[in-house]
Amino acid sequence: MNQSNTSLIDQFGRKVDYIRLSITDRCDFRCVYCMAEDMTFLPRDEVLTLEECARLVQVFVGLGVSKVRITGGEPLVRKNALWLFQEIGQLPGLRELVTTTNGSQLEHMAKDLRAANVSRINISVDSLNAARFKKITRTGDLDKVLRGLQAAKQAGFKGIKLNTVLMRGFNDDEAESLVEFAVNQEIDIAFIEEMPLGEVDHTRESTYVSNADTLARLQKQFTLVSSTENTGGPAKYWRIANSQTKIGFISPHSHNFCEACNRVRITCKGELYLCLGQEDKVDLMPLLREYPHDDQPLLEAILRSMSIKPKGHDFDLRRAEPAVIRFMSVTGG
Ligand code: SAM
Ligand code: SF4
Secondary structure, eight states: OOOOOOOOBOTTSOBOOEEEEEOOSOOSOOOTTTOOSSOOOOOGGGSOOHHHHHHHHHHHHHTTOOEEEEESSOGGGSTTHHHHHHHHHTOTTOOEEEEEEOSTTHHHHHHHHHHTTEEEEEEEOOOSSHHHHHHHHSSOOHHHHHHHHHHHHHHTOSEEEEEEEOBTTTTTTOHHHHHHHHHHHTOEEEEEOOOOBSOOSSOHHHHBOOHHHHHHHHHHHSOEEEOOOOOSSSEEEEEETTSSOEEEEEOTTSOTTGGGOOEEEEOTTOEEESOTTSOOEEEOHHHHHHOTTOOHHHHHHHHHHGGGOOSOOOOOTTSSSOSBSSOHHHHOO
């Protein structure tokens, strides 16, 4: 393979060393903020094969990417997903392999994922009430997810974090109990503001809960200590006094993180999106399929893409149509 050591620096001087790869748009859940009830998924031949995913990641790692997040859709429902984790987990130069999952498959996969060098895992849990959990996910089984969490703890991941989207009228009264749960479990939790990605069955404005409001509520019950930790993303972290637990607030509606953006996203169709909230992209699938034994065209296209990475994004909840038509399950969260 002809690889260069050139690293990925965009037109604003930001170094890209983190990729998020969605390996499927399919999912066993239908979370109300993520998908419409009646979703049409992509035909299989329009989705990257696992071999193509592995090749892409290898090229990115050759370009200096040191952190890879595998996401979806639900990454762990993709057949043979473990093989991909194993391939990526042994790439020289990779510092961190992580994944975001709804937890439904963790009970039987956690141990193998840890053995494949997955170091940290994010599990989405929006409610600790089984009936509500079902209402939000439409198909999910809370008990199964919680058993998955226990399996992940036993497997010895270095970091486990819950991801929670609070929605007015659905689960916005659970912020405190979810944090308490995280403290008791000695894991972290992040609150993600709902983003207007794709058309769902409610208006985003009606359910939006700002992280500023959530923080203010939590500060009434917990002693939160501001942390300077910065992962180059839209998260601001706080520590809970006298506990292991960190709380992250992922506030994509605020702009103050774009200057430090270090990431790009690849959809399960092989589209390289330079920003979660913008349409600028490069299609990598044609290059993967046209040049099955030559990585140079792929590598050059990725390097060229750095000149179109936008300065920042622009979400507006009051707009009638979604800011970005694609669903998070296609782009990868
Ligand atoms: N299925 C996995 C899961 O749920 O963790 C991984 C993919 S999911 C798209 C990744 C993250 O995106 C989840 O934590 C989910 O809560 C979040 N998410 C999905 N749609 C969202 C939206 N419209 N706004 C904010 N967060 C969203
Ligand atoms: Fe599936 Fe994750 Fe989207 Fe929920 S948030 S529908 S679990 S992809």
